[in-house]
Amino acid sequence: MTAIPLSLDGKAALITGGSRGIGAETVRLFTAAGARVAFSYQKARDRAEALASECPGSVAIEQTLASASDGQALVNRAVAALGRLDILIANHGIWPPADAPISQMTDDQWRTTMAVNLDAVFGLVRAAVAQMERQGKSSDGFAGHIVMISSTAAQRGEAFHSDYAASKGALISLTKSLATELGPKGIRVNCVAPGWVATEMSASSVNDPELGPKIAAAIPIGRVGSPAEIAGPVLFLCTPLAGFISGEVLNVNGGAVLVG
Secondary structure (H helix, E strand, C coil): CCCCCCCCCEEEEEECCCCHHHHHHHHHHHHHHEEEEEEECCCCCCHHHHHHHHHHCCCCECCCCCHHHHHHHHHHHHHHHHHCCCEEECCCCCCCEEEEEEEECCCCHHHHHHHHHHHHHHHHHHHHHHHHHHHCCCCCCCCCCEEEEECCHHHHHCCCCHHHHHHHHHHHHHHHHHHHHHHHHEECCCCCCCCECCCCCCCHHHCCHCCCHHHHHCCCCCCCCCHHHHHHHHHHHHHHCCCCCCCEEECCCCCCCCCC
């Protein structure tokens, strides 16, 4: 019987926002699949170092991601550590938790959200694609895989969080644009759009005694997701099993938002 090709042996991956939540589970899964992984963190040094120790062959890189130049710098450091780059997972992001009506949202909040969630991703992708193009196609026929982590908020909007929804919606448009542009070069570009996931970023809402049950009730499966349930689809999109998938928005939300 032929083995199912979920292995990432020989692949070098960069995962942003890798010290916790979805990012940390993706680091664990990619490492288990045989990839050499560099992952970024901003403040949680102890947690990042513990994760690197847990996942042999992984490298934790402290890097602020708030501009295109930050993204470029991180890719440069990852390539220096790994020797090449086959996979980019743009997972980092911020979600200002306080409701902000558009009439009261400050310039600073809007610009900060866009700088982290969009500008830094632009810098990451630009640098990663340049590196993948220099390397060319490997023996499996791929030059690289890029997966952007968006959100269901990008598709249905999110009242009082229009900055977040707009930034994540831009990642979907970027995914579709780059899939067309980079497909002929052997680079697959896809997007995973999680719904509510039990992470530190969502904890204030998911664990709220009034809001939490309402969130779960609006999900057909009846609960929020786990970080590991997002990491699995991300891994799939970086394997040969997904070789004919590019430009796709893979919704991982328990059936809550059925759009693509």
